[in-house]
Amino acid sequence: MTNSWTDIKNTDLVVIMGGNAAEAHPCGFKWVTEAKANRGARLIVVDPRFTRSASVADLYAPIRQGTDIAFLLGVINHCIGNDKVQWGYVKAFTNAAYIVKDGFAYKDGLFTGYDEAKRGHDMSSWDYVIGDDGYAVVDDTLNNPRCVWNLLKEHVSAYTPEMVERICGTPKDKFLKVAEMVAECSSPTKVMTSMYALGWTQHSKGSQNIRAMAMLQLILGNIGMRGGGMNALRGHSNIQGLTDVGLMSNLLPGYMTLPNEKEVDFDTYMSTRGFKPLRPNQMSYWQNYRKFFVSFLKAMWGSAATPENTFAYDWLPKLDVPGYDVLRAFELMNQGKMTGYICQGFNPLLAIPNRAKATASLSKLKFLVTMDPLDTETARFWENHGEFNDVDSSQIHTEVIQLPSTCFAEDEGSLTNSSRWLQWHWPGGTPPGEAKTDNWIMAQIHVRLKELYRKEGGKFPDPIINLDWAYADPDEPAAEELAKEINGRALATVYDTADPAKVVAEAGKLVPSFAALRDDGSTSSACWIYSGCFNENGNNMARRDTSDPDETGAYLKWAFSWPVNRRILYNRASADLSGKAWDPSRKLIEWDGAKWSGYDVPDIAPTAKPADVGPFIMNPEGVSRLFTRTMMRDGPFPAHYEPFESPVANLVAPAVRGNPAARVFEDDFKQFAEPASKEFPYAATSYRLTEHFHYWTKHVWVNAVLQPEFFVEISEELAVEKGIAKGGWVRVWSKRGSVKAKAVVTKRIKPLICDGKPVHVVGIPLHWGFTGAAKKGFGPNSLTPFVGDANIETPEYKAFLVNIEPIAGPVA
Ligand SMILES: Nc1nc2c(c(=O)[nH]1)N[C@H]1C(S)=C(S)[C@@H](COP(=O)(O)OP(=O)(O)OC[C@H]3O[C@@H](n4cnc5c(=O)[nH]c(N)nc54)[C@H](O)[C@@H]3O)O[C@H]1N2
Ligand SMILES: Nc1nc2c(c(=O)[nH]1)N[C@H]1C(S)=C(S)[C@@H](COP(=O)(O)OP(=O)(O)OC[C@H]3O[C@@H](n4cnc5c(=O)[nH]c(N)nc54)[C@H](O)[C@@H]3O)O[C@H]1N2
Numbered sequence: 001m002t003n004s005w006t007d008i009k010n011t012d013l014v015v016i017m018g019g020n021a022a023e024a025h026p027c028g029f030k031w032v033t034e035a036k037a038n039r040g041a042r043l044i045v046v047d048p049r050f051t052r053s054a055s056v057a058d059l060y061a062p063i064r065q066g067t068d069i070a071f072l073l074g075v076i077n078h079c080i081g082n083d084k085v086q087w088g089y090v091k092a093f094t095n096a097a098y099i100v101k102d103g104f105a106y107k108d109g110l111f112t113g114y115d116e117a118k119r120g121h122d123m124s125s126w127d128y129v130i131g132d133d134g135y136a137v138v139d140d141t142l143n144n145p146r147c148v149w150n151l152l153k154e155h156v157s158a159y160t161p162e163m164v165e166r167i168c169g170t171p172k173d174k175f176l177k178v179a180e181m182v183a184e185c186s187s188p189t190k191v192m193t194s195m196y197a198l199g200w201t202q203h204s205k206g207s208q209n210i211r212a213m214a215m216l217q218l219i220l221g222n223i224g225m226r227g228g229g230m231n232a233l234r235g236h237s238n239i240q241g242l243t244d245v246g247l248m249s250n251l252l253p254g255y256m257t258l259p260n261e262k263e264v265d266f267d268t269y270m271s272t273r274g275f276k277p278l279r280p281n282q283m284s285y286w287q288n289y290r291k292f293f294v295s296f297l298k299a300m301w302g303s304a305a306t307p308e309n310t311f312a313y314d315w316l317p318k319l320d321v322p323g324y325d326v327l328r329a330f331e332l333m334n335q336g337k338m339t340g341y342i343c344q345g346f347n348p349l350l351a352i353p354n355r356a357k358a359t360a361s362l363s364k365l366k367f368l369v370t371m372d373p374l375d376t377e378t379a380r381f382w383e384n385h386g387e388f389n390d391v392d393s394s395q396i397h398t399e400v401i402q403l404p405s406t407c408f409a410e411d412e413g414s415l416t417n418s419s420r421w422l423q424w425h426w427p428g429g430t431p432p433g434e435a436k437t438d439n440w441i442m443a444q445i446h447v448r449l450k451e452l453y454r455k456e457g458g459k460f461p462d463p464i465i466n467l468d469w470a471y472a473d474p475d476e477p478a479a480e481e482l483a484k485e486i487n488g489r490a491l492a493t494v495y496d497t498a499d500p501a502k503v504v505a506e507a508g509k510l511v512p513s514f515a516a517l518r519d520d521g522s523t524s525s526a527c528w529i530y531s532g533c534f535n536e537n538g539n540n541m542a543r544r545d546t547s548d549p550d551e552t553g554a555y556l557k558w559a560f561s562w563p564v565n566r567r568i569l570y571n572r573a574s575a576d577l578s579g580k581a582w583d584p585s586r587k588l589i590e591w592d593g594a595k596w597s598g599y600d601v602p603d604i605a606p607t608a609k610p611a612d613v614g615p616f617i618m619n620p621e622g623v624s625r626l627f628t629r630t631m632m633r634d635g636p637f638p639a640h641y642e643p644f645e646s647p648v649a650n651l652v653a654p655a656v657r658g659n660p661a662a663r664v665f666e667d668d669f670k671q672f673a674e675p676a677s678k679e680f681p682y683a684a685t686s687y688r689l690t691e692h693f694h695y696w697t698k699h700v701w702v703n704a705v706l707q708p709e710f711f712v713e714i715s716e717e718l719a720v721e722k723g724i725a726k727g728g729w730v731r732v733w734s735k736r737g738s739v740k741a742k743a744v745v746t747k748r749i750k751p752l753i754c755d756g757k758p759v760h761v762v763g764i765p766l767h768w769g770f771t772g773a774a775k776k777g778f779g780p781n782s783l784t785p786f787v788g789d790a791n792i793e794t795p796e797y798k799a800f801l802v803n804i805e806p807i808a809g810p811v812a
C-alpha cells in the first residue's frame with residue numbers, strides 16, 4: 001500500500017476492483033465502513049460476480065474477467081475528454097511534459113521493438129529524449145505531440161464507452177456512472193482510494209492492470225494524499241514482508257536486485273544502479289544504492305566482506321534467467337532439470353496452476369522436503385485418493401521428508417501487513433509434538449551443511465563457510481537478534497557527512513535508520529528499508545500505542561511502518577508547488593518557509609525547497625510516471641490484451657492473442673483452448689471464501705462445517721441452458737483437467753454481453769483438497785493454465801476457459 005488500512009477512513013470514494021475485501025479482508029474492510037459512516041464516502045465495486053463487497057456498495061458494475069485495462073483506460077479517456085484532470089498535480093508531479101524518443105510507437109496491439117521469437121522487446125525507444133546537459137527534455141506547455149501527455153491521449157482514445165462495453169461486457173450506462181463518480185475525484189479536495197488484490201494480479205498482464213489504475217490516480221492527483229493511493233491488499237499475513245526482505249528469486253532485501261551473469265564484478269553491477277538525476281536539483285534516492293548494498297553484503301558475510309574482495313560480491317548468486325519463479329521451478333522439475341525441492345509453508349500441489357503438470361513434476365524429483373504444521377496435499381502427492389488424487393503410487397520414486405514446523409501463532413517475530421507496518425508478535429501457544437520453529441529447522445540445515453562443506457570441501461564452499469552466523473545460539477537464532485541484524489549496526493563509529501564532528505552512530509550500536517548506512521564497510525544492515533525497526537530506542541515493531549492525536553489515521557506510535565515510520569508514501573505530493581496542502585482539510589506535510597513538517601514523516605529531505613525537488617524521489621526525474629520508460633517488460637503504457645484463454649477475440653488488436661510478452665513455456669501453449677473456443681465456451685475464475693483460509697482451515701472442524709463441500713457457482717441462465725439443477729452435481733473441465741462439484745446456481749453471477757454475444761461466467765472457490773477434516777474435493781487448479789504475468793510471473797488463475805455438464809453424483 002502507498003497508504004495504510006487506517007488511512008482508508010479519510011477517503012471520499014472507495015473503488016474495489018480486482019479484489020473482494022469484504023470477504024478476503026474482512027477486518028481491514030472496517031475502514032471502508034468507517035469512511036462510509038463518518039464522512040459519507042461512497043463505494044464502487046467492479047467484479048465479474050456480485051460479491052459480499054458489492055452487496056454493501058453504492059454502485060456495482062459487472063466486468064468480464066481479464067478486461068480491466070480496457071475499462072480503466074476507458075475511464076482515463078473519459079477524464080481527459082471531459083477535462084476531469086487535476087492539472088496542477090499532473091503538470092508538476094507527473095512526466096506528462098516529458099518528450100519521448102521518436103522511435104517509440106504503439107501499433108496494432110504491439111509496442112515498438114517486439115520480437116516474437118523472444119516474446120520480448122528491444123526497449124531502446126521507450127524513453128525520454130535526453131538533452132545535451134544530461135537532463136530529460138520537457139515541454140511544460142504540453143503542446144509537443146511527442147510529450148507523454150499527447151501520446152497517452154492518443155493511446156487511450158480507442159477505449160470509448162462503446163468499446164468498453166463490447167470488451168468488458170459492462171453496460172455503457174453503468175460504465176459511465178463509474179467514470180463520472182471517479183472523475184469527480186479530480187478536484188483537489190476529493191480523493192479516491194484504490195483497493196485491489198488478485199482480481200488484478202492473477203492475469204498475464206496483472207502488473208499492467210495495476211499500472212492503469214496508478215495512472216488514473218495520478219491524473220486525479222490522488223497519490224501521496226490522505227485517503228488516496230494505490231492500496232494492494234496483501235494475502236498471507238506476512239506476504240508484504242516476503243517481498244520486502246527479498247524472497248522473490250530476482251530480488252535482494254529492500255528491492256535491490258540480484259546480479260545477473262553479465263554483471264561479473266561489483267563495478268559492472270553498480271554501473272546500472274544509483275541513477276543520476278534527470279532534472280536539475282532533483283534528489284534521486286537510489287544514488288544511495290551502494291550504501292544499502294554494501295551494508296547488506298556486510299550483514300551476509302561480516303568480517304569476510306572486505307573492500308579488497310569488493311565486500312564478497314562474488315559470493316552472491318548470479319541469475320542466468322530473469323527469475324526462478326514457481327512456474328519456472330515446476331517447468332524445470334518437469335524437464336528433469338531440478339531434482340530436489342524444499343517447500344516451506346507452501347502447498348504447491350493445490351496452489352499452482354495445472355495440477356496434472358504439478359503432479360508430473362513432483363513425481364520426477366529425487367527428494368521433496370516439506371516444512372509445515374499441517375499434513376499437506378503436496379507432502380502426500382504420491383498417495384492415491386481415488387479420483388481426488390488419482391496417481392499410481394508404485395510409479396513415483398520421490399523421497400518425501402516431512403519436517404513438522406510451528407505455525408506463526410506459536411512463534412515470535414514480526415509480520416509486515418499491507419500497510420507496510422512491521423508488527424511484533426509473541427507465541428500464543430506451545431507447539432505440539434515434534435514441531436520445531438522455522439528458525440530452528442533452517443539453522444540446522446545451514447549449520448550442518450556448513451560442517452559438511454568444511455569437512456569435504458565442494459565446488460564453491462566460500463559463500464556458505466563464510467556466511468556470518470554470530471548468534472547467541474547458532475542452533476536457533478532468536479527473532480530479536482535477527483530483527484537487529486535487519487535493522488543494521490555501526491561496525492565503526494559513523495559520522496554525519498555534512499558535519500564530520502557529529503556522531504550518527506557509535507561503533508557497535510544499532511543504527512538509528514538507513515540514513516546512517518555507509519558504503520565503506522563501516523555499517524551492516526540486512527534490509528535497508530526496515531532500518532529503524534529495532535534500534536537503540538528498542539523494538540519499535542512492538543509498540544502498541546493507539547493514540548492518534550490529530551485523528552489523521554496515522555497512528556504514528558503503533559508498530560513501525562517502513563520506511564522510517566512513514567505512513568503515506570510520496571506524502572510531499574499532498575502539497576502544491578509552493579508547499580501548501582492541495583486540500584486544507586487533508587493536510588499531511590507542509591512547507592513552513594524553511595522545512596517540511598506536519599502529521600507524517602516527510603517523504604522528502606526536510607529542507608528540500610518545494611519548487612526545486614520533485615516528490616517522487618525514487619525516480620531520477622523526481623516526478624511520477626504516466627509513461628513507465630523501460631520499467632515494464634510489456635510496454636510503457638498498459639494496453640488491452642485478452643487472457644490466454646478467452647471467450648472472445650481481442651477487439652482492439654485482433655491479431656494479437658494474449659499479452660505478447662507474457663511468460664509461457666512452449667509445451668504449455670499446446671494446452672490452451674483456442675480463442676472463442678466452442679469446446680470450452682465458458683469464462684471461469686477462481687476465488688476465496690471468508691469461511692476458509694486456503695487449505696489450512698479444512699483441517700479445522702468448525703470451518704469444515706461452515707463450508708463443507710467444494711462447489712462451483714453459475715448463473716440461473718447457464719443452469720437452464722445446461723439443465724443443471726440447484727445443488728445438483730456437475731463436471732467442469734478445461735483442456736488440462738476435470739473436476740466434479742456441487743452447483744450453486746445464483747443470481748450473483750449474470751451472463752455478460754460482450755461484443756453482442758453472451759459470456760457465461762463460472763466461479764470456482766479454492767479451499768478443498770484431500771487432507772484434513774472437510775469433505776474431499778477438487779480446487780480450481782486442475783483446470784487453470786500454466787501462464788504467468790510478463791513482469792512478475794503471477795499465474796493467470798483468474799481467467800480461463802471451461803466446459804460444464806450435469807452428472808449423476810455424488811463423487812466417491
Ligand atoms: N477468508 C480468507 N481470506 C483470505 C484468504 C483466504 O484464503 N480466505 N487468502 C488471502 C490471500 S493469500 C490473498 S492473496 C487475498 C486475496 O484477496 P482477493 O483478491 O480479494 O480474493 P479473491 O477471492 O481471490 O479474488 C477477488 C475477486 O476478484 C474477482 N475477479 C476475478 N477476476 C477479475 C478481473 O479480471 N477483474 C476484476 N475486476 N475482478 C476479478 C473475483 O470475482 C473475486 O471476487 O485474500 C487473503 N484473505
Ligand atoms: N486457482 C487459484 N490458485 C491460487 C490462487 C487463486 O486465487 N486461484 N491464489 C494463489 C495465492 S494468492 C496464494 S497466496 C497461494 C497460496 O498457496 P499456499 O501458500 O501454498 O497455500 P496455503 O494453504 O496458505 O499454504 C501455506 C502453508 O503454510 C503452512 N504454515 C502456516 N504457518 C506456518 C509457519 O509458521 N511455518 C511454516 N513452515 N508453515 C506454515 C500452512 O499450514 C500451509 O500448509 O495460492 C495461489 N493459488
Ligand SMILES: [Mo]
Pocket residue numbers: 234235236239
Ligand atoms: Mo495470496
